Amino acid sequence: MSILPNILFAIILFxxxxxxxxxxxxxxxxxxxxxxxxxxxxxxARWKNxxxxxxxxxxxxxxxxxxFLHILVYLGFVIINIEVLEIIIxxxxxxHRVFSFLGGFxxxxxxxxxxxAFLVLVAVxxxxxxxxxxxxxxxxxxxxxxxxxxxxxxILYFEMVLMTLFLVMNAAxxxxxxxxxxxxxxxxxxSFPISQFIAPVFNGMDNAxxxxxxxxxxxLHIVGILIFLNYLYFSKHLHILLAFPNTxxxxxNPLGQFNNLESVTNEVKLMMDPNADPxxxxxxxxxxxxxxGASDVQDLNWVQLLNAYTCTECGRCTSSCPANQTGKKLSxxxxxxxxxxxLEEVGKNIDANGGKFVDDGKSLLxxxxxxxxxxxxxxxxxxxxxxxVNISPLSIIMDMRRxxxxxxxxxxxxxxxxxxxxxxxxxxxxxxxxDRLNWVNE
Amino acid sequence: xxxxxxxxxxxxxxxxxxxxxxxxxxxxxxSFDDRAKKITRAFVKILNKANVNFAVLGTEExxxxxxxxxxxxxxxFQMQALMNIxxxxxxxxxxxxxxxxxxxxxxxxxxxxxxxNYEVLHHTQFIKQLLSEGRISFNKETYxxxxxxxxxxxxxxxxxxxxxxxREILQTTNAAVVEMKRSKSSALxxxxxxxQMFKEPEKGDMDxxxxxxxDALETNPNIIVTGCPYCNTMMTDGVKFSHKxxxxxVLDIAEIIANAQE
Ligand code: SF4
Ligand code: SF4
Numbered sequence: 065m066s067i068l069p070n071i072l073f074a075i076i077l078f079x080x081x082x083x084x085x086x087x088x089x090x091x092x093x094x095x096x097x098x099x100x101x102x103x104x105x106x107x108x109a110r111w112k113n114x115x116x117x118x119x120x121x122x123x124x125x126x127x128x129x130x131x132f133l134h135i136l137v138y139l140g141f142v143i144i145n146i147e148v149l150e151i152i153i154x155x156x157x158x159x160h161r162v163f164s165f166l167g168g169f170x171x172x173x174x175x176x177x178x179x180x181a182f183l184v185l186v187a188v189x190x191x192x193x194x195x196x197x198x199x200x201x202x203x204x205x206x207x208x209x210x211x212x213x214x215x216x217x218x219i220l221y222f223e224m225v226l227m228t229l230f231l232v233m234n235a236a237x238x239x240x241x242x243x244x245x246x247x248x249x250x251x252x253x254x255s256f257p258i259s260q261f262i263a264p265v266f267n268g269m270d271n272a273x274x275x276x277x278x279x280x281x282x283x284l285h286i287v288g289i290l291i292f293l294n295y296l297y298f299s300k301h302l303h304i305l306l307a308f309p310n311t312x313x314x315x316x317n318p319l320g321q322f323n324n325l326e327s328v329t330n331e332v333k334l335m336m337d338p339n340a341d342p343x344x345x346x347x348x349x350x351x352x353x354x355x356x357g358a359s360d361v362q363d364l365n366w367v368q369l370l371n372a373y374t375c376t377e378c379g380r381c382t383s384s385c386p387a388n389q390t391g392k393k394l395s396x397x398x399x400x401x402x403x404x405x406x407l408e409e410v411g412k413n414i415d416a417n418g419g420k421f422v423d424d425g426k427s428l429l430x431x432x433x434x435x436x437x438x439x440x441x442x443x444x445x446x447x448x449x450x451x452x453v454n455i456s457p458l459s460i461i462m463d464m465r466r467x468x469x470x471x472x473x474x475x476x477x478x479x480x481x482x483x484x485x486x487x488x489x490x491x492x493x494x495x496x497x498x499d500r501l502n503w504v505n506e
Numbered sequence: 507x508x509x510x511x512x513x514x515x516x517x518x519x520x521x522x523x524x525x526x527x528x529x530x531x532x533x534x535x536x537s538f539d540d541r542a543k544k545i546t547r548a549f550v551k552i553l554n555k556a557n558v559n560f561a562v563l564g565t566e567e568x569x570x571x572x573x574x575x576x577x578x579x580x581x582x583f584q585m586q587a588l589m590n591i592x593x594x595x596x597x598x599x600x601x602x603x604x605x606x607x608x609x610x611x612x613x614x615x616x617x618x619x620x621x622x623n624y625e626v627l628h629h630t631q632f633i634k635q636l637l638s639e640g641r642i643s644f645n646k647e648t649y650x651x652x653x654x655x656x657x658x659x660x661x662x663x664x665x666x667x668x669x670x671x672x673r674e675i676l677q678t679t680n681a682a683v684v685e686m687k688r689s690k691s692s693a694l695x696x697x698x699x700x701x702q703m704f705k706e707p708e709k710g711d712m713d714x715x716x717x718x719x720x721d722a723l724e725t726n727p728n729i730i731v732t733g734c735p736y737c738n739t740m741m742t743d744g745v746k747f748s749h750k751x752x753x754x755x756v757l758d759i760a761e762i763i764a765n766a767q768e
Contacts, residue, residue: 450692
């Protein structure tokens, strides 16, 4: 037997994994463009979150139909990885079904792969119908036009093709296993609850041709998997990897607790303290004066940027957003997608300029996200509650509002009035603080 | 409801060398908004009846800064917070109760990091305690035959995971308590949060409070109950918008109990 296919396989595998690794490096670099935030506390609660939400899919099932179908595809994905391991070993060493020595257990393994592959196929077809035929509202929002919509469909087509190839490969193998007297290296192994029904199409076909079909399906299957792996980086499908770190690093505080900006605390304390020495040297004289709030992706923290890459564009946040439901421009999903798009743009800028960001006159604010969207948010946390992978669109909205108000003094007039009332009267309304107890005698 | 209330202030208490069991944080809405003032009075009526040893800050109280913070003005928020914390700490306040979920959230979650550490309760949590300790009672016949639906305020519910206290109180009333299609963690916002109360909404097809009131109306209630002065305003407006103000009342949990007392 020639070892040429094995060498070819090794090269393809090397290229596939190498290119993926290169993109992962880029991904990590882009996420690190964000500001520091400490999420190293309370690791037991974090592991638990990850186990429940990413591994256990606990938030997916809040919408039972999508949740159930998603679990099928997810299980299929996890389990099929064992199959991929066998494929890699077979490919590298020229073996055939190397795990088959496991005997009865192998039968169970292959049997369950087949059942799952079939269920995944069904689930994916239902997903496709939900997206394209039933036109479920949240998949048809403006931010889903163009690539995001085709992206979702590409993934579904990919999975359909991969699962079909897997079943065809098994069916051909099954057929050859039962050739009287045996055929080539096809020995009896595995159990084929699904593909045995496909196998009859090979009846009467030349055995050599069936073997070619088996090999062909095998090659297309593994090459397909490698292409899929590399497609991840460009797609919302990245969530299959990032859901894990994303849920681990997610906020553990009560949802209503917004962070207190430390840079502001220092200034406010200085302003309020009559004994403070206004000429005292700042602790770190080289520090760039802090920017309040965020106008671009580099002002956000790395967890928010990780969020942006993790988003599955499922739109659960948007469909639960009161502003969106009442026809306002705000869509929390769009906030997250814009953040990712801008981050990708900044990343490309850095690549093109030898590792340094060169100002491109653009920013997340205005070029991607408008103030109208930002001011429509009621900070109700429905989006955060809904997100199956613990993303917080609200935290980005808040940081951008902070920029608008504190750096640009660009709040809507009514809010400016409200704020000056607080400053002058200690209440958002224009009433005198001395009247605060009038209710007692009314 | 203009019976006289007993409302001691912290300053008076201090002068007498006394320390109250709780500080009642009235909040700006509770002090100035005409509708919310009634909620404040209802809650004090409960406190008085239960002989709760409480005090208010009175004219020394100032805005928590919550709305400024949600609007993005962290400066103004922290100025308010640090001022309030200084005052609260000088009175050695340990426990705070408030009828406003926004103040509740802000005092409970955002003040500690600035040096203000208190045990903070929403009034529904406190009323629940009083009920279970047998410190208050009310006429259970009052709501017999009514249909009540509860609107979860975002800053009590999703923001702080308190869904049970208001429901447990309502369960004691003998009314039929019906849930809206979206409730608890999936409740729709009333539309007032995040400083929206103080501005016109952005352009859209409808106002959020109208949509939320539809959720409530679908349950065919006589009374829509909530636990937040802003929700109260929004739902009241929503009911008016649907011309249902003759049949349907919008009440705070404190009013539900206070109205049935005596
Ligand atoms: S927090 Fe803002 S963006 Fe999120 S659901 Fe509520 S209104 Fe929409
Ligand atoms: S932020 Fe979360 S809920 Fe919203 S689209 Fe992305 S994954 Fe879905």
